[in-house]
Amino acid sequence: MPSYCAPLVGMHFRPPAKDVVNLLPANTNLLLVREPDNPHDAHAIKVLLLGFNTEGDCAKQYQCIAEQITMDEFNNLKYNMDNLTDPLQLGYIANAEKTGGKFASEIAPIMDEMEAVGDAGILNCRLGFNSAGKPVVLFTIGQPSEEAAQPADQNLRRPDGYKQHENTRKDDLVKVSEL
Numbered sequence: 001m002p003s004y005c006a007p008l009v010g011m012h013f014r015p016p017a018k019d020v021v022n023l024l025p026a027n028t029n030l031l032l033v034r035e036p037d038n039p040h041d042a043h044a045i046k047v048l049l050l051g052f053n054t055e056g057d058c059a060k061q062y063q064c065i066a067e068q069i070t071m072d073e074f075n076n077l078k079y080n081m082d083n084l085t086d087p088l089q090l091g092y093i094a095n096a097e098k099t100g101g102k103f104a105s106e107i108a109p110i111m112d113e114m115e116a117v118g119d120a121g122i123l124n125c126r127l128g129f130n131s132a133g134k135p136v137v138l139f140t141i142g143q144p145s146e147e148a149a150q151p152a153d154q155n156l157r158r159p160d161g162y163k164q165h166e167n168t169r170k171d172d173l174v175k176v177s178e179l
Contacts (some may be wrong), residue, residue: 007100010091
């Protein structure tokens, strides 16, 4: 099964996403959802955090963010309780050379095809961090198998057959292989 390590981008457009990601531990479960009607990118793939509420899996992070709602330097609210949704959109899978590679353009058609045949498609999607501390999304595409049931801290790699874009930073990707 092919596994990916793609940059998480656009957090600063979705407050409090950046602050929430800074509070989340590696391997936090995430959900990927296609957004084909996105006016900026027909291949957009949203990254969602489930359980972001007072009783969910991310209750501690929710409470911490709720307590930090404060005014910015211009006396405006940085964000308010209306921004604390479940699921919380953290951002998108990178889809431009300047943000780390055209991952969404490669993955969206696969997701669309899997959805068309009623296949769940994305398995074991979780938050990770590259060697520079920037957030990445780690996920597997395909049918689960016995071999896929491996420890959550296993390094995920990009599959053979996909080229690394020349502007992609080395620390955003792990060497290619097939699981």
